[in-house]
Amino acid sequence: MAKFSILQTFYASAVWRNLRMTLILEREGRCERCFTISKPEDIVGHHKIELTPENVHDHTISLNPEKIEIICRRCHDEEHDRFGKRKAKTVYLVYGPPLAGKKTFVRQQMRRGDLIVSMDLLYAAMSGLPEFDKPDNLFQNVIGLHNQLIDNVKTRMGKWSNAWIVGGYADKFKRERTADELGAELVFINASREECYSRLAVDERLQYRQVEWRGYIDKWFEQYRE
Ligand SMILES: [Zn+2]
Ligand SMILES: [Zn+2]
Numbered sequence: 001m002a003k004f005s006i007l008q009t010f011y012a013s014a015v016w017r018n019l020r021m022t023l024i025l026e027r028e029g030r031c032e033r034c035f036t037i038s039k040p041e042d043i044v045g046h047h048k049i050e051l052t053p054e055n056v057h058d059h060t061i062s063l064n065p066e067k068i069e070i071i072c073r074r075c076h077d078e079e080h081d082r083f084g085k086r087k088a089k090t091v092y093l094v095y096g097p098p099l100a101g102k103k104t105f106v107r108q109q110m111r112r113g114d115l116i117v118s119m120d121l122l123y124a125a126m127s128g129l130p131e132f133d134k135p136d137n138l139f140q141n142v143i144g145l146h147n148q149l150i151d152n153v154k155t156r157m158g159k160w161s162n163a164w165i166v167g168g169y170a171d172k173f174k175r176e177r178t179a180d181e182l183g184a185e186l187v188f189i190n191a192s193r194e195e196c197y198s199r200l201a202v203d204e205r206l207q208y209r210q211v212e213w214r215g216y217i218d219k220w221f222e223q224y225r226e
Contacts, residue, residue, distance in 0.1 A: 102167075
């Protein structure tokens with residue numbers, strides 16, 4: 001099996017190494033951030049658009065001199081916050097009623113390399129089924145992995161940048177205790193009961209489960225305490 005990831009293979013390729021060296025020579029070994037001159041081995045070709053497995057094959061991004069900065073190691077470490085100087089890992093506890101748009105919010109706010117802990121997403125990953133189709137018999141396994149991840153977040157284990165814990169957390173006591181234990185900032189995704197109902201009514205994934213889901217929405221609002 002492949003020993004290197006797609007990105008590692010790209011950075012090791014002759015075409016990238018040649019381009020990087022060409023740019024260093026053209027730009028006279030001068031860091032474009034702090035203007036110090038360094039030896040080529042201490043200079044990094046930094047992609048202004050972060051490379052991902054999806055865009056690395058797009059040469060207008062990965063091999064485009066206009067999208068590559070030549071910067072010294074120190075400035076590059078700072079750019080990527082290699083030593084976590086800028087800020088420590090931030091943990092967010094994102095809560096609110098069913099169908100309020102919590103995961104959508106997280107997807108808009110998160111950065112590549114963040115960690116998401118969500119029962120819905122774990123269920124989908126562990127069952128191979130579409131989101132919201134959650135077989136009861138898998139509950140113990142899903143909650144087991146969920147709690148394991150919560151533990152990882154608590155101890156800041158791993159190299160993730162920020163973590164997003166997503167759930168209903170209607171119960172004030174449980175919500176605040178969890179946030180406390182995790183050192184998390186609370187983020188409330190607000191939606192009225194009527195807004196949740198109307199989202200449910202148009203959600204194709206739930207078109208045959210309207211009664212069940214109205215029940216989940218009602219339950220959240222009954223339990224919820226500010
Ligand atoms: Zn520099
Ligand atoms: Zn970089």
